[in-house]
Amino acid sequence: MEFLSYLISGISLGSVYAIIALGYTMVYGIAKMLNFAHGDVIMVGGYISFCGMMYLGLNGWVALLLAMAVCTVLGIIVEGLAYRPLRQATSLAVLITAIGVSYLLQNTALLVWGATPKVYQSLIPLTDASGAPNALRLMGGRLSISYMSLLTMAACIIIMVGLTLFTSRSKMGKAMRACSEDKDAARLMGINVNTTISVTFAIGSALAAVAGVLLCSFNPTLMPTTGSMPGIRAFTAAVFGGIGSIPGAFLGGLLIGVIEAMAKAYISTQLANSVVFAVLIVVLLVRPAGLLGKYVPEKV
Numbered sequence: 001m002e003f004l005s006y007l008i009s010g011i012s013l014g015s016v017y018a019i020i021a022l023g024y025t026m027v028y029g030i031a032k033m034l035n036f037a038h039g040d041v042i043m044v045g046g047y048i049s050f051c052g053m054m055y056l057g058l059n060g061w062v063a064l065l066l067a068m069a070v071c072t073v074l075g076i077i078v079e080g081l082a083y084r085p086l087r088q089a090t091s092l093a094v095l096i097t098a099i100g101v102s103y104l105l106q107n108t109a110l111l112v113w114g115a116t117p118k119v120y121q122s123l124i125p126l127t128d129a130s131g132a133p134n135a136l137r138l139m140g141g142r143l144s145i146s147y148m149s150l151l152t153m154a155a156c157i158i159i160m161v162g163l164t165l166f167t168s169r170s171k172m173g174k175a176m177r178a179c180s181e182d183k184d185a186a187r188l189m190g191i192n193v194n195t196t197i198s199v200t201f202a203i204g205s206a207l208a209a210v211a212g213v214l215l216c217s218f219n220p221t222l223m224p225t226t227g228s229m230p231g232i233r234a235f236t237a238a239v240f241g242g243i244g245s246i247p248g249a250f251l252g253g254l255l256i257g258v259i260e261a262m263a264k265a266y267i268s269t270q271l272a273n274s275v276v277f278a279v280l281i282v283v284l285l286v287r288p289a290g291l292l293g294k295y296v297p298e299k300v
Helices: 002-031 038-054 060-085 091-113 146-168 171-181 183-188 195-219 228-239 246-266 272-286
Strands: 133-138 144-145
Touching: 002 038, 002 144, 002 146, 002 171, 002 195, 002 228, 002 246, 038 060, 038 228, 038 246, 060 091, 060 195, 091 228, 133 146, 144 146, 146 171, 146 195, 146 246, 171 183, 171 195, 183 195, 195 228, 228 246, 228 272, 246 272
Parallel strands: none
Antiparallel strands: 133 144
16 A cells, blocks of 8 residues: 555656656757756746735636746747847757756846745645545545645646647647758748747746646745756656657656655665666666657768
């Protein structure tokens, strides 16, 4: 029974990683750049929803919509000011810029909200009025799944299916796939590449806001560095599943969450991160493109 509890905990945590990884993989798949500031957009989403609930008196769901709107605009601004001028630059220049944007967001949050951790109010209360866990009980009460975990898993599945349908059937999704294949050819076919990439950043940033709210609902401590480590784990998940692949990001996030939960339960809390990255290294040695990634030979 303990194993099932750890497994469910890992899947719910992995669902948050998967949502973050979907944002990573969308941006990389279309724009071919690694947005390492993505984790800090998660933090901004958490702070915006926190302010909406605490200072504006908004309902948690309305605060989530506010966070999504603000992060969407933030993603478009970051892409337009920081990344668009580097469209033809080397990948190293883009990487350094992404790190700079990450530190800019962290230090801006430090100036605006301070270094004191904020106590976040969960989207769904973790306990009921009597103080008992607010959870679905199975197997005669021996196994319980919190409603917050169920919400997170459902949100992850819905987002993954929605993105898959969006990229395969919508006009903008087809434009994204065309830009992913060849930006110059897409431009010759009448596709506005800049607008397409901006929409991609907007979608990724909105997903980051959702992930920030879900992450803070599980871990109610909010601070300027909240998104750093989850962002790194989610990037690991995207690489693990095959960066650029939406199903790969989904699978990678779930597996990373389960591996982390099992490592903490059966090996060591301190060694959990080491176990996660060790598994990643082993997988990449066997499948360099990730579990669901495809190796594309470079044509000369």
